[in-house]
Amino acid sequence: MAHAHALTHDDVMRPPAGREPGSGVYNEKLGMWVFLGSEVMFFTSLIGAYIILRFGHPEKWAPPGEVLNVPVTAVNTFLLICSSVTMVKAFASAQDGNQRALRSWLLATVLIGASFVGVQVYEYAELVHKGFVPSEGLYGSTFFTMTGFHGFHVTVGVLCMMFVTWRAFQGKYTATDHRGVEVIGLYWHFVDLVWIILFTIVYLI
């Protein structure tokens, strides 16, 4: 827009030119890292409540594997790790400017991410069928709230990833400007990181 000319266009992947040195990274990446700070605090409140409640009444939690289906979620965790790898491969190919590899890696990430959500929905259906529901007690309340909101974040991530993939197919991401891929990658890895912690403290402890 009209005012953009004050922001020089030479390299958008570096901090804004003609400005005091700030964080050393371009605006969108800094914005995403700051946003992830707030996400950390959001999961702090949910996981913190879980840790506090479980510390208070450990007897209300079943030993690992008794109620929750660990094998299926272990595969699911591996799926999410793979989607992190495909995401980072997509970013690497975006850096190299290899459009075809970028598109295929992005597609792979979208598919694996969506299948993670699918497996989680299946796991929920299985649990609810078995009578393990949020109103069952502390165990059900904390489990469904934490994994539910993590699933919600993964779903939002998959939707954004689809949008980025659609733009990739339009060739919007070149070697000099692939901010979208890097920023959605940061969000995706964060969601994967949260799941890695969640998987351990919910399923394995």
Added chain:
Amino acid sequence: MSWLLPPHASSYAADIDWLYYLILIITGIAFLVVQIGLVWFIIKYRARPNGKALYTHGFAKAEWIWTSVTAVVVVVIGLLSAGVWDRIKGRDSIPPGAIPIGIHGKQFEWHISYPGADGQLGTGDDLSIRNQLHLPLNKPVVATLTSEDAIHSFFIPAFRIKQDAVPGMTIRVWFQPTDTGTFELACAELCGLGHYRMRAVVTVHAEAEYQRWLDERGRAAAASPTALLQR
């Protein structure tokens, strides 16, 4: 309405009042210094036709002075209060031999149960009365606070005692009445539409009279159980 605290009638109320007045004096001095200083600066340094402000970015020495003075005052207040807090609510602050009285808060009334002859709460011979707390003079009392529905707060202004009764928790808090007479007990935590009506009367008797009252009420209750016990 006097600015001083109302007359107190329990053992540690004097410590609380003393701390209150200490802080009132300290903050009073600080209040005067700041307000008078402000008024003085406003008058002295108001804009004059060709007045010139002093170009200075501040003096580190002055900053260090008021920072350290404030810090010292604040730490002193903290140390003084920590002692009193520990005596009132510390882990082993409840004096031995304190009379256990069950204070059960429920939406909009207090059920106060007195230990029967065995002196223990929760045994069969307890006497439960609605909104009436009768206490012997100069005897430590430990109130065992429980709540049935929302959070209530056991607050007797004259004894300077306040403690929330949290559902799912049993909280023990002690006090020792030092004056006979009747005082009022109120709920100090919003607990629903009748929160303002959770009023109970606290009556402090001399020792013998308290015992006589307890026996008389015990006999009356034994004769015909009150509605409360038949939940």
Added chain:
Amino acid sequence: MEQVKHSHPNYIGIWVALAVLTAVELGVAFLPWSKTTLILLLIGLALWKALLVALYFMHLRFEPNRLRILAIAPLPLAVILVTAVITEYFW
């Protein structure tokens, strides 16, 4: 200043490490050790995996220090909240 094909961190290596660590976690979780050692070990493994993802996948290793500080700024707050509320039980 065209970015020539620059070196990428060994992503596949990290992937394998994560997979192995997950497998180890699964193994450890069902061992009959004492509860506390199990919890500490599992949380340690989880934090190790999380660190790997953060350093290599989120490139924190290659970012300026200012961004790293900014990234880990909220963590002490989480620790303050949980430890303070847990002391609620030691009364």
Added chain:
Amino acid sequence: MRVAFGIVLALTAFGCGGDNGGASDQPAAGQEGGGAIAPAGGGTITGTVSFTGTPPANPTIDMSEEPACAQKHAGGARDPQVVVNDGKLANVFVFVKSGLPAGQTYPVPSSAAMLDQDGCLYEPRNFGVMVGQQLEIKNSDPVLHNIKAVPTKNRGFNISQPTEGMTTRRTFNTEEIGVPLECNVHGWMKASVTVLNHPFFASTGNDGTFTIRGLPAGTYEIEARHEKLGTRTQSVTVPQDGTATADITFGAAAS
């Protein structure tokens, strides 16, 4: 200047957009049929509920902290859970449980059922209303009462009446047996209201008698409920335009 004006325009347009769903307690207009209840038939069931054995002593109520109510009970308040006058049991709610012609709908009476709070006690303690009928709750004490209904099928309410003479109207819209009403300011105040979609119910007075009118001929199963002594069922055959009597007895032990 157009800057600010444009924005105010937008905001006021949004500002008063808040939806205002009417509060559901306005009187349910348009539901009641003809004036008085059009009797579906001429049959009547009358009867007396009697009590054998010595009635349990009603517990005393400690109203010392509620002087306004205490003075209304001369000899010390008692909780009238089991009220027996020379063998006759009061506060028994009798209603037609089954046997009514299926699919028959009955007009909702326009007059409200009355519930009074006098001397920190509910009056009546065990009564019925029709679905959609107005229940008028009156506070005859100069103290705060709150009326808390905790039904399972209906939507509950928890309303207060701080001043004397205050009346509030509420309706129930699904059938439910024995909706408990309580006052939280006075823990001993208990009442029970049964919501039915037919008008064939009555509560026994102090003389233990009840009358259910307007029944078409047929055999019905009536149920008598007492807050303490449980329930009794009995089947009754009502002749065309005749009167059937049904005497129910409650023993000391709840059956």
Added chain:
Amino acid sequence: MASTAAVVHEPALEHAHADDRPFIRKYIFSTDHKIIGIQFLLMSLFFLLIGGMLAMVIRWQLGFPGRAMPGGGVLPETMAPGGIVLPEFYNSLVTMHGTFMVFFAIMPLLVGVFGNYLIPLKIGAPDMAFPRINMASFWIAVPAGLIMLAGFFVEGGHAAAGWTGYAPLSANPELTGVSLGQQLWCVSLIILGLSSIMGSFNYITTIINMRAPGMIWFRLPLSIWALFITAILVLLAMPILSGALIMLLFDQTLGTHFFLPAQGGQPLLWQHLFWFFGHPEVYILILPAMGMVSDIIANGSRKPIFGYTSMVLAIIAIGALGWGVWGHHMFMSGMNPTLGTGFMISTLLISVPSAIKTFNWMGTMWGGNIRFHVPMLHAVAFVSMFVIGGLSGVFMATTPVDIYIHDTYFIVAHLHYVLFGGSLFAIFAAVTFWYPKMFGRLMNPLWGKVHFWLTFIFFNAVFFPMHGLGAQGHMRRIYDPTEYEFLAPLQGVNRMITISAFLLFTAQIIFLVNFIAGWFKGAKAGPNPWQDNGLEWATPSPPPHGNFPVTPHVYRGPYEFSSPLAVDDDYLPQSRKLETDREPAVLPAGD
């Protein structure tokens, strides 16, 4: 120092390029931080008015318990039959007064309005880092406000568990008879939390990455430092509230058991989560006010701020320590008393930075050449009132005294002295100070002074006696104080407070009229009516879209008043280049 400093370089003030965006894009769905700031201003003034009206009904019931409120007949039968306020409606009033004032009036007024309007202008940026997210942040806050308003009209009445929403009263609909109202309260605050988080990461990115050349960290005006630290507090505190509200919402709807003790839930967990958000929240409500007051007092005294670095460190200290004091709200709540001692110490320590700031404001006025324009009046009143609020806070920080005064009117007096006496006076100052920059016209100074003096007097008449009420043990949030014999003698004071409160409310109409009339009849204001040094005063009023045709360069701090370098006038704007000034070291490929 060369005394003859000729003016060399002044950013051109030519009229901005024509702006061709349609009315809708330019004023309603605008991505210009200035328009969004003004939109937040109008929305939060609307909710300030609503909060004020709720307060009037509360004061009527406390002043004249049980008597029909004049004009109360308009209220429906579930709220005030015959104009007599019902206890459950009184609890909703208390809850909604707190909620509207904290979340929909003071917070948007400080963070939404001045964060949006001032940050890009004062650091020399064309707009926020993410203009579209900035617009979305406002347009998510509007439905949050509407949902909160809608709560009044739902069956069962509005939320009635206090603005703090303590569980289990808030989590179990049976205890209050309010189910949908409490759920709307939760949903509305979650949506507002989302809007605040979007706003805060926008502010943080803009301040870190888009400062004009020469605007190094220690040349930032204190208002921007305060807004920066506040944005970090918002960023990290609001998600905690969102998480806690989600759990509360699930407790009410899905039957989960986080805060219901029957199944092992913890009522204290809600208080810990709420106040872990709550105390940073109250610093969110005061820090921007402190920052803007520092700017205005320096301007009014025509003197550099006293101890700029220690002021910045005090803001950072308040922001950091703010996370470690939340337990002082819970001394009596059944919390572990050893925690109580710990929180007492951290709370007492946090009063030190506030003391530093107060003495620095006084140091600024010392030796000044004070001009008493309306913003300066409000700013000085802020300092005076905030000190009373701060000092009454010391009473509560000490645990034994808090045993007596917790949940009494002493607390109500404290919070109103810091929120009304503090933040609202600072808001009056800031609105009057930046009004010419926003609308190009000045608010009428005479009416401004009338409004100031009336508000100042009636504010003290309303809230100072509350300290006394609290000292006598008058509990807060009670519907009818005449129930208690020990409160009967205080009823006269309650009546006096009610009458003063009504006068205080009517005095605010002067501000409202002055504010609106100023758009049309206010005196034309040039680019720098207050002769201030900030970058925003180097742009025309109101600044064009894109703010600075040429990105300004900054050569000095923001408070160079009465500088020996500036010979003819007593201020030296940051962007004015003197011969002795060196060009800032700008990144390569600068313009």
